Amino acid sequence: MTGDHTTAVIGKDGLETLIRVLATRGRTVIGPTVRDGAIVLAEISGGDDLPYGWGVELEAGHYRLRPREDGAAFAHSAGPQSWKTYLHPQREREWTADRGADGVLTVTEDAAPPPSYAFLGVRPCDLRAIAVQDRVLTGGPHTDSRYRARRERAFLVAVECTEPGATCFCTSMGTGPAVDGGYDLALTEVVDGSGHRFWARAGSDEGESVLAELPRQPADGATAAVAREQVAAAADRMGRTMPEVDLQMLMRETLDAERWNDVASRCLTCGNCTMACPTCFCTSAEDVTDLTGDHAERWRRWESCFDLEFSHLPGGPVRASGRSRYRQWATHKLGIWYDQFGSSGCVGCGRCIVWCPVGIDITEEAHALNDERGNLPREAGGASQGEAPS
Template structure:
């Protein structure tokens, strides 16, 4: 994994340069030649999705998005920017922690002997192109959850170890973005091999590129490039700074962990329950939600069986099922569990928030529930309660 704390220079290799579209094209080719599967954004089925890229031509040049609570639309842009869009329906979790993973298979031979074959972790060398700073943080959170501590997930580590991360700093936040509130963007400060900042202005279309690891510097050395110039640096810094001032959403300026702890009986939970469908969309699109369950399947003969691990959601009534029934039997308790864990008790388990401010849960909620709105409402209710005589 990339060292999230240090930027290491390779002697003689560039640490910063300017690429044009030819340089971006060559970046994909270099990574493919190095045996990596390159994953990046592309336009398909009316959305900007993550998929394998054979060349940089598949990037969503000239496409942007319009986002709002419960709404997502792609739109044409007036320029040919490749990364001027916000988070789509997928996150990099889909590749590092796939929706379904087979754990073992079993065969019963004609003589009745049963043999069980564990599933070997998939060997894949990924290169992720276009990782937003909020998603960089999400990957670091998953590293802590699934790659740290006593219970490490070999399937996750087989995909994550050695993955090459190419960050793209945000220059055009969406209406549902709130990474500034969570301290996760729009600038990329650590955890990448290469970081790009796209600049489209009167001087042309280009990418300020800087390395964040030895392999990143080595890859950059193979690309057609020119020395970083001060006008490009200034334009890139200005674009990122302006993006920070144009966030579409924000969290209340309070300690969210304390807010969640102190509002467990707030009336606001009843309001959101009236709108929540308990569909689990928010957990499916969240880049840090990691819960799974297992399911066993067999063929009609009963001679072949498999166990699969698949994503699960705390909104599922059976998620907390015990012998006496579900622990969280009401939509109110399930939504409260999700939000208080994400913003509050995640700190107790993993020493960080579980939210990175990407806004996916807002966009892909069919009823438009907005967790930033809920946090503000809980804060206002708590303030009224404290000031009441």
């Protein structure tokens, strides 16, 4: 990626052309669309597939579509899926093994060419989540080659947020509502008395090449100003906040807090939060075989730290209680992630709040821990990076 190149204004016809141009370039275009009572990510073939005129009503454990009078396409908050569904699939086969008639075992690695995706409608929080997964899965000595191949072929069309949801807190995490690089094209949707249009900026050479093929007008100051004002206003309308403290230190200093018992009494340890989270990356290997024993496969699938077997050892699970498992997730996401990867593992999208069946709210828990911290003994939570005994 390079810095911003061309800026322009495109209309709904330009968005339609954008989808067609990306498809013509051999890319599978993935974007938001309405299905099964939600705005979900799926392959789209034209502008009519986009959720024009739909918004969402969000709260802890609550998600509903609602119609919008302005006909906006991207005035909705993050849905149940994130882009990791495509870059880091929930389940994929790694290899097969077959025993021939001569008894020789042949192992064949799955080496299908990676898809060439174009992601349309990437929110700023999700753009940051992709950057986080880039660091986790390709930034160290043990690179996930499958992820890297998909990521290198992906074209990202970011859309700035002008309509935050009641569970959004990206401002607290420094991840939105404006985009800050990392995209090929960036759009800001504007619907006002002057019409329905998108302020478009190229962020890479390929993005500039694609933008050049769209019906467009030179970027005018009025549209750019309205776009900036709407994004700035969105920053002041976040539905949630994190406490304005060092979250890494907060996690370290509250390992023995009573609040963990409170949340454990509500948590079902179902793992929904980890499945919906755009940055959670844990996987496990699953080996399967046919009845003859002559054919076997290894599959990689998402795993959750809420699973009792996630930390299983011969002596039993490391984290046997729901308290310890929720604490592991929260302290890793908000604290230890900094030590491992240099940033928070939370981007403030709010998915874990919405898709928790009992409505546990990570921002509420962080505020409660911060409130309790002042009453804890000085030695409490003294462990630096690990966990206190459960």
